[in-house]
Amino acid sequence: MARRIRVAAAQMGPIARGEERPAVVRRLLALLREAAGYGCDLVAFPELALTTFFPRWPLEDEAELDAFYETAMPGPETRPLFDEAKRLGIGFSLGYAELVVEGGRKRRFNSSILVDKAGRIVGKYRKVHLPGHAEVKERPGQHLEKRFFEVGDYGFPVWRAFGGVLGMCICNDRRWPETYRVMGLQGVEMVLLGYNSPVGLGDPYELDALEPFHNHLVMQAGAYQNATWVVGVAKAGCEEGFNQIGQTCIIAPSGEIVAQCATLGDEVIVRDCDLDLGAPYRADIFDFASHRRPEHYGLIVERTGALPPPEEP
Numbered sequence: 256m257a258r259r260i261r262v263a264a265a266q267m268g269p270i271a272r273g274e275e276r277p278a279v280v281r282r283l284l285a286l287l288r289e290a291a292g293y294g295c296d297l298v299a300f301p302e303l304a305l306t307t308f309f310p311r312w313p314l315e316d317e318a319e320l321d322a323f324y325e326t327a328m329p330g331p332e333t334r335p336l337f338d339e340a341k342r343l344g345i346g347f348s349l350g351y352a353e354l355v356v357e358g359g360r361k362r363r364f365n366s367s368i369l370v371d372k373a374g375r376i377v378g379k380y381r382k383v384h385l386p387g388h389a390e391v392k393e394r395p396g397q398h399l400e401k402r403f404f405e406v407g408d409y410g411f412p413v414w415r416a417f418g419g420v421l422g423m424c425i426c427n428d429r430r431w432p433e434t435y436r437v438m439g440l441q442g443v444e445m446v447l448l449g450y451n452s453p454v455g456l457g458d459p460y461e462l463d464a465l466e467p468f469h470n471h472l473v474m475q476a477g478a479y480q481n482a483t484w485v486v487g488v489a490k491a492g493c494e495e496g497f498n499q500i501g502q503t504c505i506i507a508p509s510g511e512i513v514a515q516c517a518t519l520g521d522e523v524i525v526r527d528c529d530l531d532l533g534a535p536y537r538a539d540i541f542d543f544a545s546h547r548r549p550e551h552y553g554l555i556v557e558r559t560g561a562l563p564p565p566e567e568p
């Protein structure tokens with residue numbers, strides 16, 4: 256009996272800087288209901304799905320900054336999403352800015368949760384790869400995640416949920432092979448990830464035109480090399496004057512894109528995902544136990560200096 260889950264990727268268009276949480280939650284509810292209408296078991300939302308991508312600005316006022324974070328999940332403004340999902344019998348993943356007080360100090364993370372059909376949080380992840388920089392750079396678009404978030408402290412966990420093994424990562428994480436491999440070594444069968452990816456960060460990223468290609472390249476490679484489904488969900492469109500790529504997609508363990516959004520707005524795509532599609536890859540070409548021999552990889556060291564000169568022939 257195939258283990259199938261019907262998955263929706265719910266892309267979002269821009270969220271304005273001043274868009275109030277209730278208005279954003281109403282958009283999320285509309286996407287959730289559409290996915291439930293298609294009979295979906297699970298709907299994946301983007302990174303920072305409750306607010307604009309605020310790390311694009313060097314925010315100084317702490318109260319203004321704190322307003323972009325959630326201090327409780329669910330909180331009063333997100334509780335309607337949990338309640339409606341439970342009523343409709345659909346699970347979801349949701350990216351948001353997390354603010355917690357631990358050890359007497361504020362800690363800030365770029366986080367995501369996995370919620371089951373009963374409205375319970377069954378998984379939580381905190382973004383590990385924080386791109387960009389902590390200081391303002393001379394470039395058209397800032398990327399200050401290192402200023403506004405700490406590096407995630409959960410690693411890359413996976414969870415038994417929805418009849419399979421699911422994992423999550425966030426945005427820049429998808430560009431790093433370790434992200435998928437750490438989950439792949441735990442037997443992940445579906446990775447849910449959201450992203451806010453500008454078309455480019457301006458100078459020196461003269462390769463902006465390749466952003467869409469690189470976006471799919473890394474997710475397709477991660478899927479194939481770890482025999483897992485990957486669901487990549489964008490916050491897309493021109494958000495506060497910054498163009499963000501869309502290309503939300505659902506990728507099979509073969510690495511093939513089997514569903515993709517066609518707009519840069521709020522849009523749902525759906526796919527029945529057979530969680531056993533990765534089995535032939537794990538049984539043969541990516542049978543880690545048989546073929547992946549770290550002991551044969553030589554001493555993997557961080558190259559801190561120049562390589563030694565080549566031996567004289």
Ligand code: ING
Pocket residue numbers: 386398425426427428430450451452453454455456
């Ligand atoms: N955004 C971008 C991403 O990794 C970026 C940052 C843009 C990196 C363009 C490299 C090139 O997709 C986030 N939020 O990580």
